Amino acid sequence: MQLPRWTRSFWLGAATLALSLAGVSKAADFLHESPAERDARMAWFREARFGMFIHWGVYAVPAGEWQGKTHYAEWFLEQTHMPVSQYEQFARQFNPTRFNARQWVRLAKEAGMRYLVITSKHHDGFCLWPTALTDWCIRSTPFKRDPLGELAEACRAEGVRLCFYYSIMDWHHPDYAKRRPWNDRATGEPDMDRYVAYMKGQLKELITRYGPLGILWFDGQWEDVWTAERGRDLYNYVRSLQPDIIINNRVGKGDVGDYGTPEQHIPATGMGEGVDWESCMTMNDHWGYNKHDQNWKSPATLVRNLIDCASKGGNYLLNVGPTAEGLFPEPAIERLKAIGRWMRVNGESIYGTQASPFRKTPWGRATRKPGVVYLHVFDWPKDGRLLVPLRNQVRRVRALGSPDARFDLHRQEEQLLLVAQGVKPDPLATVLALEIEGDPDPVVVYPEPDARGRLTLPAEDAVILGHTARLETKGGRPNIGFWTDAKDRVRFEARFRQPGRFRVEVEYALSPGSDGSRIRVSAGKAALEATLHSTGGWDQFRTIPLGELDIRQPGVVAIEVTPLAKPGEAVMNLRRLVLTALP
Known part of the structure; x- marks a missing residue:
């Protein structure tokens, strides 16, 4: 097996592609659209609130370990400085015969996830589909199937939106301008224009072969060889291929993109009124598979992260790093199923909701829909009494997991006091739905010195x-x-x-x-x-x-x-x- 060769057909195709794409990107300007047009395009994303991230590639073969060190994952090539020719040998061992696209998508769907984002190409440049533009792809492995094609079919069958991650940075490609010293495969001088033509050709393959896609999730834009101008051009090009696609903010240098992408944290107060965003986070400490990493977040933490994102007007993109055999780690499956059990009862308090009307709630978080405020109580009070900073008249209170629960409503100064009977507390989060009159009218509650000052x-x-x-x-x-x-x-x-x-x-x-x-x-x-x-x-x-x-x-x-x-x-x-x- 020859790994990889930059084929003559690619270079001829790239030259033709560069000429044709120049006209497309100049003719189309998708950077200016009306608020109504943007709202229509973003509607499904705001409704979904919850998605699955998947980091998968040949870096799953070493499973995080090399020469006695055990902290590696998807950044393996960069962190080890392994010669590219040596790293390519992992492709010979990448044979995920136990990969089952339908099973992956069903696990996501049963967890309550409405969309799935998978790494079509990470920073190591390896492509998870049989691209015509390089041999450094799934064709150069013993696994001759098309994982992205199978996932596209499974997503269509299960009603989950398929989305692709694609890295702008490429440690393998000879034309990516910031070439690494350990790239012993690359020859000649890098040519960023030629690399962009290659990249656009691949993006066209992904959209036309597997689309329509929900999102193109870019990454690796931070190096100085990628400019704001190139980011704007790429945004326009992708939207010219599929005008309703959503593109994250990592396509450019902060001046372009449809939503923000905080990583491994949830913004304390969201990202501001009218700003769409999505926190991407791991279940343990790595994105790609690391067999030594057993620091798994608890189901309660994961559910409360989802609630926290929704309560601040954002989405939660939760990662799984499959093994080189094509399996989700068992602890990840256990957590997905636990989240799914909670979502089947409480999903209405997440999907299509808006940010909390309250500045702070000491008992948990809140979300809202027209006429309804959802209270997510993390630690249910033993006396069943809950103080809610809300002035509105309440028509009805429902406990989503306790249909027979009863509530007495009182006023304590301006706040609403709920006295509950028959609520079965959920250790992940207990959800109450308050059906109210009018728009939420919150009471601002400020902390005060206690009796001791x-x-x-x-x-x-x-x-x-x-x-x-x-x-x-x-x-x-x-x-x-x-x-x-x-x-x-x-x-x-x-x-x-x-x-x-x-x-x-x-x-x-x-x-x-x-x-x-x-x-x-x-x-x-x-x-x-x-x-x-x-x-x-x-x-x-x-x-x-x-x-x-x-x-x-x-x-x-x-x-x-x-x-x-x-x-x-x-x-x-x-x-x-x-x-x-x-x-």
């Missing part, structure tokens, strides 16, 4: 004002991390019944390389400044006093944390502020 402001309550800082989890608790832009700041809001002087403490983590960060904590016109020293690492948290602040007026007060100096890579990881009233 202590006010805790955790990271998850903060409004992050900026572009890099975001909510993450370390040690099982949320913190604001990735605070690499000193222009970003963090705001909390709290209600003070009376003025007073408060001691301010911060719980934070800081690496030695970022020692000496300086911050200002302000409340109205009062402020204090402090220098933060290393705690030993980004996951080693410490609580220290910062100083004292005067709260001069009662009422709602904005408390802001603003960087003054960032000598290292980030300001800090912020877990919480604590204010304690002084005598």
Whole structure:
């Protein structure tokens, strides 16, 4: 078996293709469409809310292990610096005879997933379909079938939308401009224009052979050889082939694309009004198959991630990394089935919903549809009493998993107090449907100092004002991390019944390389400044006093944390502020 040869027919085809595509991309401009046109195109995506991501390729053969190290997956070639000629030998061993497309799609469908995104070509350049444009594809393996064709047929049969991931970056192709030193197969000078022609030819194959597709999910756009202009051109080209296709924001440099793609995290407050987005996340710690990675998220975590995304107006794209034999790992199957059991009961609270009307709900999350607010209660109260910050008149309350449950409704100040009987709590999330009159009219509830004068402001309550800082989890608790832009700041809001002087403490983590960060904590016109020293690492948290602040007026007060100096890579990881009233 010869691996691979860049065929003469490809180069002739590429030259013709480059000429023909130039006219197409210039003639079509899909970057400007009316709000109604965009809404029509995005409608199914907003309805779906839940999809399956699949990372699969020849990197599944080493299964994450090489020369005693066990942390590899789909980035195997880049991380090991293995010569491309050696990496190609994995294709000889890629023979997934146990692959069953219908089974994969049914597992996704039974989990409640409405669409499926699979890596047609990842960064290693290997193509999961028998492309006419290179031999570095499924044809060069013992497995002579067409996995993408079989998945396309299975998706049509099961009513699941087929979508393709496609990497712009290519560590294998000789014309990709940022050629790796270990690409010992490539000869001559790279030619990015010729590579783009190759890429467009492959995208045309994918759309015309297996489409219509739901999404083209691009990735690998961050290297400087890929420009904003090329991104806009590629967006237009793909839409010229299928005008109603959806394209993610990784096609360009932030100026083009139909939706945002936060990776391995859920934005603390979504991505803003009118912005479509989708969090892609792994079930364990790797995208591709790694036989050593048994750090699987619990079904409760996965279901609550889905709820969290929907409650902030986004989608959840949950990944599976199949084995080289073509099987989903058994722990992944178990989790998919657990999610499916929950979705069969509670799916109406996810599909087609909009973001929560509430700023914060201490018992969980909320979603809504016209006339209905869904409450997702993570820890059901033992006394069955639930306080909901909602002013509306409630016509009816339903417990989705307990059809015989009964509810008494009361008012506690402006909020709605539900007193439930007969609800069977779900350990993943218990869902109540409140059928209301009119649009949701939420009550804004601000944290207040407790009876001892202590006010805790955790990271998850903060409004992050900026572009890099975001909510993450370390040690099982949320913190604001990735605070690499000193222009970003963090705001909390709290209600003070009376003025007073408060001691301010911060719980934070800081690496030695970022020692000496300086911050200002302000409340109205009062402020204090402090220098933060290393705690030993980004996951080693410490609580220290910062100083004292005067709260001069009662009422709602904005408390802001603003960087003054960032000598290292980030300001800090912020877990919480604590204010304690002084005598």
